[in-house]
Structure formats: C-alpha cells, structure tokens
Amino acid sequence: MIQLENVTFTYNGSEEKGNLKNISLSIRQGEVILLCGESGCGKTTLTRLINGLIPWYYEGELNGIVKVDGKEIREQPLHILSRKIGSVFQNPRSQFFNVDTTSEIAFSCENQGLPEDEIRERIHQTVSLFQIENLIDRNIFHLSGGEKQKIACASVSAGEPEIFVLDEPSSNLDVAAIEDLKHIISCWKSAGKTVIIAEHRLYYLMELADRIIYMQNGEIRREWTTADFLGLSQREVENLGLRPASLKQIYELHIEKSSGSGFYQLKQMDFAYKGEQQSLHIPAVNFTKGTAIAVIGKNGAGKSTFLRCLCGLEKRCSGEVQDNGKSYSLRKWAKNCYLVMQDVNHQLFTESVFDEIVLGADNTDTNKVEQVMERLDLISFRERHPMSLSGGQKQRVAIAGAIFSDKKMLLLDEPTSGLDFRHMEQVAELMQQLKQQGKTLLIVTHDPEFILKTCDNIIRIEDGTIAEQYSLDTAEMGKLLDFFHLY
C-alpha cells in the first residue's frame, strides 16, 4: 500500500528538527502502524510524507521514492491523494471548516463531488458506527475537545479512504475520549483499512498496533511487534524516551512526596454561568501549603471553572479563603493566584523574556528577576522574544512571571498535554522545584504518569462539586488507578 525507499527530506530553511534521513519502509494494506519517538524525531514529518502534505504543502528537498497505492506521490496532487488517505491532526480546535457538525462530516464527501443521497447515507453510517448520534446538528464551537476529535475522525472516515494517518490524535484528550478514539481506530482496523499513527501516548494502541516503529534523529532505529514491545522493561522504554506501554508500568513511577505544612482553606465557593444549569458549589476544601494537588474529573465536571473562579476570572463567583487565621474574600485572594493556561501562547505579551517577567509589576528589581530566571533556567534567554522559544520554555516564562510577583498558588491547566516522556519529566521536575520554594500547586490534568510523578493530593470534581479528596499514598492509590482505569 505504502512504499518508502531511501527517503531523505529536509525542510526549507529549517534547523535540524524533524528532517528525515534514509527512510525505507513498506506498509501493507490493513496494517496498523504506530510511529513513536521523542518530539522532533521526525515521526510527524513521516506522516506528512504519507498524506502528501510533503511535497504539496510543506516545501523542502525530497529525495528517494514515496509510493502510495502504487504511484509516486509527486504525481498525485493533494485532492487526488485525499480520496485515498484521510488525516486527523493533533489540535481539535483547528480541524474543522464548518461551524455545524453535520456539514463537517459531509465536508470531504462534498469535496469529492459525491451525489447528495450517497453523502447522507455515508453520514448516517459513520454516525452509527462511531455511536455519535448525540453530536449531530450541533455547533462545533460548543463541543469538548474529545467530541471535536470524534467529529474530525468521522469527517475523514465518511470520505472512505483506504489509509488513515493520525498525527498525535490523543494529545488533548482525556481518558474517556481516548477510549472512544481507540474504538474508532478499531473500527477502521476491522474494516481492513491501513492506519498509521504517530503518538506519544502508547498504552491505548497496544491491542491495535501490528508494528511499532521507533524513530530517532530522523531515522528509523528500531521496529517491534507489539508483543515484543510489551516485553521491554520499564527502564528500556524510558531510556528510549517513550511513555509507558502499559498503564501497569505507570504504577511503578511513584516517587517521594512532600507533606507540606499548614493549609489554605477555601469555603463556600458558589458560582453559576449565566442562564446555564451547570454550576460550581464547594462548601469547604483545604489545600496543604507547599504541595501539588491534582484536580481530576471527567470533561465538563467543572475543573476548569474551578480554576477560573480561584484566580478571579469569574467575577460573580463568591467564596472566601482562610490563611493563618485571616479571612480573604475570593476576589482579594485571587491576587495570590496565577493560572498557567493550557495554551501558554495566550499569556505572553512582550518582546523579551525579561520584560515578560516584570510585566505588570511596580518595581523591577533586576537582582530578583535574575534570581527567578536562574531558578527556572531562563537566564540565557533573557533578551529573546518569548514567542521564539519552545513550548516548555514558554511555559517556564509564564511561571517565572508568577514567581516574580510572589504568587502563592499556581494553577496549571493541562501542563503536560502533548508532551513526550522527556518533556513531561522536565515539567515534573519543575513542579518539584516550585513545591520546594513553598508554592502550592493546583494542577488540572488527564495525565496519570504526571500525577504519580508530582502530586501529593488528589481532588476529584464531579458535577461541579468535590466528590472526593485524598492524599496520594499507597493506601489510597487504588482510587486514582480506578479513575484512570489502571488496574
């Protein structure tokens, strides 16, 4: 179905990242292939070669033979290739062309110029196959990330291509949505389609993948059958820079926790969105100082609203916080909180890292800025434009701003979404460091590995209130594993 022979590709005017060297690979019809490796290893580039974005969209120097369906891709323009290959990408927010779901599912069929009745029939089939009847005729802007990703898959699937190419499709999804994605891929597999997936999260694909291909520095380094891959020890997997292959391995990751001392007490938090049923009601909860608290729960349970209320973004939220016997209204307390957003690009405004850190502060004590930069490993980027940094560095700049202005609580929304093992570990180390500085961390996350590496306490939110709270020790571990279906 797909043949690559001695393929070398260099992006125009790029640094080393993502270029390919000497790739030879042949994929048969009906195979499910998992491409893995650290960020920048070239797995995304390889997917772009297969779906024709290289050479038709991304420019660069391409050598070697790339054949899809027996024909050179250089001879098949994108709209021809698109009938054979369907692509799903990482970011659910930027993959839809229409605003309503039904038109979106019809989109690739319409582009093929299929007759109207056939398109309707295909929409009907796809919808019942994926069990997404509840998503029909909805505004895509009102869907969750997981639901958007399902619509993206459905849209591609309705075009009935023979090959599916997925580039980190689970990056922004929670556990339940990943299960649904797994179901969709298994539908494709049983229909005899060829599926190629580049991914960081490996565990959900272990029952589906036929071959696992490991890439490093633009080359294919190793190849396993799934059974062989599952036979690797945890240390071997980590040394390759990969996320664990089985959730059982995650259980082993647990490291030393900090106990903290004293706590902030939040009382009577109440909030409801205008004209909506969904609300937040939290009678009382304690946050132990100097610890990391994971905020978990299903999509739509109210986790993000909880963070927004704490840092004062929802002005109509009432409540109070007690610290050292003093009581603060939620509005006053918000000055001690800082939210690091999932898309950190939204919170970088200035032209240099230095300016970014002192932004909004009344005094710009250079020594203190340098201390903060030192601690967060940013000193060498002092004059760089924040937008020119890598994702992890941007995140550190945002956190540096919060530390410089002496915020006591840092709230983080999905700090590890889409990160590979090494980068996730870096964030985990940073969290440890912040705890040692006495910061209290509230982390909304769907990443069980990350929780086990950094968090001391768990708060589970359900239906806008706290369903349970426990500290993450061996006795309570079962609850967390249960939540993530890790047994």
Add this chain to the structure above:
Amino acid sequence: MSAGLISGNENTVRFTLDPRTKLALVATVCTIMTSGRVGGIMTVIHPVLALVPFALLFLSGRVKDAASYLLAYAAAYSMISFVMPVTSGMISILIGATAGIIYRMMPSLITGYFVVSTTKVSEFNAAMERMHISGKITIPMSVMFRFFPTIKEESAAIKDAMHMRGINSLRNPMEMLEYRMVPLLMSVVKIGEELSISALTRGLSGDTKRTNICKIGFHLSDLLCFLLCIACWICFVLHVGGMI
C-alpha cells in the same frame, strides 16, 4: 447573541430563508436606509425597511432580541420626530446625532447580524455555487466566516490572561492594544494554517466540482421578501429621479 456569530444551527429554526434572499435583504436595507434620501415616499419606505430586521428576528424565534430592537428603534424615531423639533442648540445636535445613528444604522446592522448568525457556512457555499461564483472567491470568504467565533474565543482567553497579570487598566491604550493583538495574531495565524492543512487533506481544492448536502432553494417566504425588495427599489429609484 452569545451563541457566536455563525450559525451552528443547534435549535432548528422553523423559519428559513435562502441565503440569496438574505443577501438581497441586506443589500436593500443597507443601501436605502443609509442613502440619506428623505421626504416623499421615503417617509413610508424607511419605517417599512426598519421593520424588516424586527420581522426576521421575530419569525426566527428570537422574540427578546426582536423586542429590544423595536424599542431602541421606536425611541430613536420618537426622539427625532417629537423631541428634536422642540429643542435647540447643542442638545438638539446631540440628540440628532445619537438618535440619527440608531435610526439609520441599526436596521442595517441587525439585518447583517441576522444573516451571519443564521447562515451555515455550507449554505453560504451552496448559494454562491448556484450563483456561479468561483470557489476562489467563496472559499476565502467562508473561511473568514468560520474565523469570527475563533477570534472571539482566542480574544477572550487573552483578555483573561491580561487580567491575571493586572494589565487591563486603561493607563496606556496603545500598549494594551499591542498586548491584545500580538498573541491574537500569533494564534489566529497558527489556527489558520492548521485549518487550511486539514481542509486540503480532505480534498478541498478550487479545481473540482463540489456537491452540497444543504437544502437551499426558494419558497413562498423568499418570494415575499424579493417582492418587498423590488417594491422598495422601484420607489427608491423613482424618488431619486424626482418622480415621486
């Protein structure tokens, strides 16, 4: 109005118009209401056209929006007709300016709002295709429609981030604008690129003939709207020509 600009059609609307009819209505209301012709037959045409957005909103079930529009318009109308003649000087000018803007611009704005908020992207594409307008024009336009809600989402997130850094004051408007625009442009450009990649890999291209599953077409309501538009245009042209 919080639902975002472009229709995702969540609550199925009973009253529908063809996108082409909507365009005709917008063109009629905008041109005639803002043309500055007064007197004669125009004293009838203006209120009639001003009722168009009210009727559209009302019939599509947005009774509340329709009522607030009608109130605002009636207030502006009575200001101009009854209050302005008995005042003079600065006050008269002020009233004339504010009420005049509402009186002249509101109908066009609301009609425009109605059109973008009730037309699906694919309906718009289908209508353009029926009018034999090339994909090279309609595709960029439909992407633009698709972007209004995106810009709104991104902009809200950036506003939140600024609020947290305590830089939402009006002390330095130029700087505020820069802080607001730079991240917005960055993310909109990125989303735009990802969007076009996704559309290309699903076979969108200017060369192939697309089909469309939207049911667009003319019904009785479209006919009535067109008759109204034609009648208004005839009166307008005759009035310009000085015949009535």
